[in-house]
Amino acid sequence: ELKVEQNPLFLSMQEGKNYTIYCNYSTTSDRLYWYRQDPGKSLESLFVLLSNGAVKQEGRLMASLDTKARLSTLHITAAVHDLSATYFCAGRSGAGSYQLTFGKGTKLSVIP
Amino acid sequence: NAGVTQTPKFQVLKTGQSMTLQCAQDMNHEYMSWYRQDPGMGLRLIHYSVGAGITDQGEVPNGYNVSRSTTEDFPLRLLSAAPSQTSVYFCASKVLAGGSGANVLTFGAGSRLTVL
Numbered sequence: 001e002l003k004v005e006q007n008p009l010f011l012s013m014q015e016g017k018n019y020t021i022y023c024n025y026s027t028t029s030d031r032l033y034w035y036r037q038d039p040g041k042s043l044e045s046l047f048v049l050l051s052n053g054a055v056k057q058e059g060r061l062m063a064s065l066d067t068k069a070r071l072s073t074l075h076i077t078a079a080v081h082d083l084s085a086t087y088f089c090a091g092r093s094g095a096g097s098y099q100l101t102f103g104k105g106t107k108l109s110v111i112p
Numbered sequence: 113n114a115g116v117t118q119t120p121k122f123q124v125l126k127t128g129q130s131m132t133l134q135c136a137q138d139m140n141h142e143y144m145s146w147y148r149q150d151p152g153m154g155l156r157l158i159h160y161s162v163g164a165g166i167t168d169q170g171e172v173p174n175g176y177n178v179s180r181s182t183t184e185d186f187p188l189r190l191l192s193a194a195p196s197q198t199s200v201y202f203c204a205s206k207v208l209a210g211g212s213g214a215n216v217l218t219f220g221a222g223s224r225l226t227v228l
Contacts, residue, residue, distance in 0.1 A: 048214045099145070104152060
């Protein structure tokens with residue numbers, strides 16, 4: 001059974017600083033997803049990482065995947081207030097499956 | 113949330129009442145699923161469907177029924193609501209993500225259910 005753990009669960013950071021959110025998963029997951037959720041809103045897809053060593057970047061967010069370590073990271077560069085949200089990672093336990101297992105989420109607050 | 117429509121957005125029920133959360137998509141996607149989101153728990157899969165007439169259970173199926181008579185609709189039924197079913201419910205459909213060439217789940221706006 002796939003388990004997904006994120007840390008930290010809460011993150012308060014100053015504008016302009018860098019930080020990384022970690023996503024560990026327990027068994028093989030052939031791809032890894034990152035989503036963003038604003039308060040009271042739905043989930044928005046950020047990245048899907050397809051293979052070992054995959055790196056995706058969008059603006060100040062960069063996601064990477066290390067399948068050997070069963071670890072994905074979401075790196076935030078020079079944080080701005082607009083990045084305040086909850087970020088979820090999710091894996092899937094079978095190729096072709098879309099039954100995703102989500103982490104508990106990391107609530108990010110960027111303060112001036 | 114384009115393409116996945118959930119209704120209602122908010123609902124209050126009394127214990128023991130029944131109701132149906134509606135989910136519809138107009139993208140002709142085969143795969144649809146229901147998740148519930150509780151504080152500090154992330155999202156947990158309730159039921160999913162890989163096409164009309166085919167459904168299966170997820171991680172937390174107890175207390176919920178689903179059916180998939182058409183490709184477009186995937187309703188979630190609570191037959192006898194319990195306070196433990198107070199949650200935010202999200203319907204999702206599999207879509208092709210622009211740029212990556214891979215499929216991702218796209219979520220509806222959510223339905224917030226309170227059971228008293």
